[in-house]
Amino acid sequence: MKNKFLLSVVVSLSLLTPQVFATTSSVNTAAHVGTYNLILQGDLTTNSDIQGQAFINGNVNMLGQVLEVGAHLPSSPSVDAVTVVGNINASTVRVFNNNNIVYGDESNIGSTTFEGGTTNVRDTDILKTEFNAIWSQAVADSKTFKELTPTSVFDTADNNILKFKNDNSLDLNVFTITTDSLSSNGTFDFLSTPTVPVIINVSGEGVINLTSKPSGSFANFANASNVLWNFYEASTINFNSGSWYGSVLAPGADITLAGGNIDGGIAAKSLDAQSELHNALFTYTPPPSNDVPAPAGLLFMGLGLIFMGYRRFKK
Structure with missing residues (x-):
């Protein structure tokens, strides 16, 4: 009987405890694809320009070529248009609007x-x-996003177009799709023009070859800042379909852009690009948590109920 009473105490406290502590989200897309047009853990090789800010932890491999960065950045206040931690192997690095070029060592x-x-x-x-x-x-946000519960669905009922059925009445739209489903359909589109943030979690390990093309309201620079593609487990992504819309969060992937433009930020392991990166940035701030601290009175009431149960047990 004593053990049963102690068990009831533990259960009662476990029901109260989750309400005592508030939880807060650690998501901060402004730290990466919400600020940077390109952020790479490794190397950059490109023959096209980057219109926003770039932070390259590895090397710039552009021997004999010109790296142009920041054409769509304002002149005031000045920002670090391009930051390179590793070696810079290029004939010229050119920034616009008198913004900053930052590197780590003269010998680099x-x-x-x-x-x-x-x-x-x-x-x-x-x-x-x-x-x-x-x-x-960036890595933490990718892991957080992949755990989100899908809020919307997609199908191919409309002329074999992969249709993402977004809902603009929500604070955030979340889709989960496999790379096979994405690549097996020729084109994809939204149900309606997205006016709220959209996160598309794409599963698939190893090498991913993307041949599907955006269409309709998806293929629009004005809408790209509302879209984030989270390739959370890919090791290589080859964009072979031309232009792509929306930011790409792929912290474990080496990315190749064969042609067309990318409207959005990229956070990846490395990038080999024959495409321009357009400065359509994705910034999503989660709403405040619904979990709030339990009032002190509720806690004391719970303790009182436990005490009354103990008195009844003794009688």
């Missing part, structure tokens, strides 16, 4: 010349620390 730049902005040399260890904080947030 070789014969590269810099144009159009203010050059800043910073301690390499400090730059690595800054990058690691941003990168850790």
